[in-house]
Amino acid sequence: AQTVTQSQPEMSVQEAETVTLSCTYDTSENNYYLFWYKQPPSRQMILVIRQEAYKQQNATENRFSVNFQKAAKSFSLKISDSQLGDTAMYFCAFMKHRVTGGGNKLTFGTGTQLKVEL
């Protein structure tokens, strides 16, 4: 079974600064996907960024980028130029790559509450 660990329950950052959220995971799989989802107070789960394990290049989406270290099973999220609207709970999630028919599921960490302050 896969597990996802987010060791930072809460973090805060000043507006326009950079912050990094940590995530580690445990799996025996070689091919998989990793995600960061954002959940603001509205509790709508929003996809931030995804990473395919077979890709060495780190994914980037505008101000959001990841540092994917496959050997260390680490998947951190860096938010640059933080904005007030980035205030939310951030979840790291894991999904196995399935090569045969069948379903698949996301396994989530416990989340990091990020607060962006003026």
Add this chain to the structure above:
Amino acid sequence: DAGVTQSPTHLIKTRGQQVTLRCSPKSGHDTVSWYQQALGQGPQFIFQYYEEEERQRGNFPDRFSGHQFPNYSSELNVNALLLGDSALYLCASSLATSGGIVRETQYFGPGTRLLVL
């Protein structure tokens, strides 16, 4: 482009009652997954439906059941409600490739907040 929709948004039930939650997937998607998110926790996978069949199930009792309709919409049913069933129930949709392999990205609806008294 219609996103994932869920109904109702809020629901209050008493112990022992039964509840049905509904989900319509994002336009073009054919696979629906359900998650339970207790307060302060990450979402936990309940089950996933594709081609009107349950394709994968998480560690939830048989009181939790579901259905997928030919138009890909889905229902989550919970019988004999317990206080511990109080949670946000999230529906996510995705698109299966040929052979039913689920594409990796799941898009979530706004959730249904269930309170069991």
